[in-house]
Amino acid sequence: MSFLKPLDTLIYKIEKASVTIGLLALTVIVFANVVTRYIFKWSWVGSEEIPKFIVVWITFIGTSICVRKGIHITMSAFFNRLSYNKKRIACIIICILSAVFCLGMSYLGWKFTQMVLIRREVSPALRIPFWIMYLPLPLGLFFSGINYIRAAIKSLKEGTANLGIEQEEEVAL
Numbered sequence: 001m002s003f004l005k006p007l008d009t010l011i012y013k014i015e016k017a018s019v020t021i022g023l024l025a026l027t028v029i030v031f032a033n034v035v036t037r038y039i040f041k042w043s044w045v046g047s048e049e050i051p052k053f054i055v056v057w058i059t060f061i062g063t064s065i066c067v068r069k070g071i072h073i074t075m076s077a078f079f080n081r082l083s084y085n086k087k088r089i090a091c092i093i094i095c096i097l098s099a100v101f102c103l104g105m106s107y108l109g110w111k112f113t114q115m116v117l118i119r120r121e122v123s124p125a126l127r128i129p130f131w132i133m134y135l136p137l138p139l140g141l142f143f144s145g146i147n148y149i150r151a152a153i154k155s156l157k158e159g160t161a162n163l164g165i166e167q168e169e170e171v172a173l
Contacts, residue, residue: 011143012068015061022058026051046126053123053133060140067098067147070164087161094163095152102145109137 033047066072082090117131150165 012065015065015143018061019058019065022054022061026054026058029054046123046128049123049125049128053128056133057136060136063140064143064147067102067144067151068164069166070151070162072163074163084161088155088159091155091161091163092152095148095155099145099148099152102141102148106138106141106145109134109141113138 029044029047029050033044037043063072079087079090113131113134116134117129121130122128123130123133147165151162154160154165155162
């Protein structure tokens, strides 16, 4: 599937740029609001709404990056006691179950986002459409599910115990 490599690279670059820009914007907005609130005794309109939107985007898009890198939270106490073959099987099962969960939640998130879009709900202060805030839920979980599937395939093909597709080391050997 080397023909999909450019698309995968593009998606990854967009994910990284989104999270990077989001973190930078979040820092600047919150800092500027703190300064203006305590020095000038006024606050920006929407200075509480925008950071909420950004945190939602960072969280769900960042989830996909964590899955890709295999750096998401794991329960290693049990996992570390398994033999290598059992770790490999456990990785494949974990990846498949996680993919099913992420893709299912992505579908539900998409349905919810559509419902909000149809209702034309907007934020109270800035009047930003709420579907923009909910969109990263189906997107981030969809790409997480795809990355879990890719990790399971990689573990099957290579006979390794990897929870991510770009993981350089095997987990807890």
